[in-house]
Amino acid sequence: MLEWIDDALVLGARPHGESGAVAELFARAHGRVAGYVHGGASRRMQPVLQQGNLVRATWKARTGDQLGHYAPVELVEPHAAVLMSDAGALAALASAVALVRAGTADRQAYPALYDALMLLVPALTEREIAPALYTRFEIGLLAAVGYGLDLTRCAVTGAAEGLAFVSPKTGRAASAAAGEPYADKLLRLPPFLTDSDAPIESGDVADAFALAGWFLERRVFDRQGVGMPDARRRLIETWGREGRL
Amino acid sequence: MIELLGKLPGLGPRSARRAALHLLKKREALLEPLAQSLADAAAHVRTCGECGSLDTADPCALCSASSRDDGLICVVAEVGDVWALERAGAFRGRYHVLGGVLSALDGVRPEDLRIAKLVERARRPGVREVILALAATVDGQATAHFVSEHLSAIGVTVSRLSQGVPVGGELELLDDGTLLAALASRRAV
Numbered sequence: 001m002l003e004w005i006d007d008a009l010v011l012g013a014r015p016h017g018e019s020g021a022v023a024e025l026f027a028r029a030h031g032r033v034a035g036y037v038h039g040g041a042s043r044r045m046q047p048v049l050q051q052g053n054l055v056r057a058t059w060k061a062r063t064g065d066q067l068g069h070y071a072p073v074e075l076v077e078p079h080a081a082v083l084m085s086d087a088g089a090l091a092a093l094a095s096a097v098a099l100v101r102a103g104t105a106d107r108q109a110y111p112a113l114y115d116a117l118m119l120l121v122p123a124l125t126e127r128e129i130a131p132a133l134y135t136r137f138e139i140g141l142l143a144a145v146g147y148g149l150d151l152t153r154c155a156v157t158g159a160a161e162g163l164a165f166v167s168p169k170t171g172r173a174a175s176a177a178a179g180e181p182y183a184d185k186l187l188r189l190p191p192f193l194t195d196s197d198a199p200i201e202s203g204d205v206a207d208a209f210a211l212a213g214w215f216l217e218r219r220v221f222d223r224q225g226v227g228m229p230d231a232r233r234r235l236i237e238t239w240g241r242e243g244r245l
Numbered sequence: 246m247i248e249l250l251g252k253l254p255g256l257g258p259r260s261a262r263r264a265a266l267h268l269l270k271k272r273e274a275l276l277e278p279l280a281q282s283l284a285d286a287a288a289h290v291r292t293c294g295e296c297g298s299l300d301t302a303d304p305c306a307l308c309s310a311s312s313r314d315d316g317l318i319c320v321v322a323e324v325g326d327v328w329a330l331e332r333a334g335a336f337r338g339r340y341h342v343l344g345g346v347l348s349a350l351d352g353v354r355p356e357d358l359r360i361a362k363l364v365e366r367a368r369r370p371g372v373r374e375v376i377l378a379l380a381a382t383v384d385g386q387a388t389a390h391f392v393s394e395h396l397s398a399i400g401v402t403v404s405r406l407s408q409g410v411p412v413g414g415e416l417e418l419l420d421d422g423t424l425l426a427a428l429a430s431r432r433a434v
Contacts, residue, residue, distance in 0.1 A: 012350040018255055047420045051383040080383050081422030084408075085429060087390035094387055098349045231349045234391070241394060 004030055005058045007076055009117055011097050013049035015041040023049050023070060025057055026100060028114040031107050035059050035070040048073060050080035052093045052121055079121050089124035091238040092134050098229035103145055103220050113144040131244055132192050135208035147219040151194050154178055163194055168214055187211045206245040209236055297342035297359050299324050307340055314338040316373040322346050346388040360392060367401050377405040
């Protein structure tokens with residue numbers, strides 16, 4: 001019998017059978033794992049299995065190739081209830097969850113990505129820091145699935161300061177001086193992605209979305225034969241309407 | 246028959262077998278009237294072109310009732326929600342059935358829902374308020390925000406059902422999420 005107990009983020013749950021549900025949870029040491037929840041569609045369990053909630057779950061299966069089941073599943077942090085009244089926060093949660101579901105392999109641990117989600121989800125209602133945390137999460141997702149960008153130094157001069165561009169081919173940063181002649185061919189690197197003290201100027205979040213989106217689309221989703229999740233496009237539209245880009 | 250009954254929501258293979266046996270035992274009292282009723286429903290029940298509910302007439306009885314308030318539109322996800330609100334008897338306006346909620350998990354996109362028709366109805370003269378009566382789930386509320394964004398340019402008042410302590414509910418027995426929502430939507434007395 002395989003068994004683990006861990007805290008996990010609810011990625012989603014869909015009804016199965018008369019009153020059960022198949023829940024997909026994301027745990028630090030176990031990754032994205034689906035399991036049957038007996039009574040998961042019941043009035044008691046539905047609030048627990050809302051997307052974005054942190055739960056403590058026990059997963060059991062007789063063999064590794066079985067679906068397995070979760071019992072018990074207990075609510076630890078009811079993030080969903082807090083986020084529900086905020087359109088921008090809910091859109092960001094949906095996008096982050098969609099990226100994790102589409103971009104990560106089943107039952108493979110991504111501890112750094114889990115830690116990033118644990119930082120991101122409770123902060124989604126904080127309008128000042130949510131865009132920076134969210135876009136850093138996307139850059140982190142690229143690194144977690146093996147396509148990390150090198151934003152530490154300029155690929156041309158080796159300088160660690162004044163980085164302003166990223167090559168769309170190599171994913172390596174370039175300084176403002178080295179990249180300026182090729183600015184129309186490079187992706188803009190907003191300062192807040194390399195310096196956590198840098199202020200976020202108008203257009204910076206849109207640049208960060210464009211940067212991460214370029215690599216997510218080509219290096220992750222195109223290679224898997226799936227498109228960029230619609231939820232991410234809706235997040236950009238929502239934050240655009242709210243003037244947060 | 247057992248196979249078909251087993252596909253109904255809430256019925257598994259065992260309960261489908263029991264239902265089939267019961268129908269066959271009560272042939273005249275149950276099976277034949279039920280068969281006739283199912284045939285009538287298949288022949289006559291249709292989706293209302295106005296609100297998306299189900300009725301034998303198009304527009305449906307709720308849309309054509311002159312006693313109802315044209316200035317209020319209550320938006321729900323499914324036809325069952327219209328029936329629940331009508332059971333409560335608390336709403337006397339018009340309904341609009343979206344046909345589901347946005348869901349990344351189930352691949353339901355905005356174009357799969359009747360949002361364009363809702364916007365068209367909300368633009369009509371005399372419409373004062375659109376009430377979003379969608380589930381207090383992440384998908385339900387994401388849909389409510391999406392619809393509200395599309396209605397914001399029209400200038401109509403958009404409201405949603407409040408969330409909190411159910412009638413007869415004791416605080417000690419409520420889940421943390423409901424308690425948080427109840428506190429967030431508290432009001433002065």
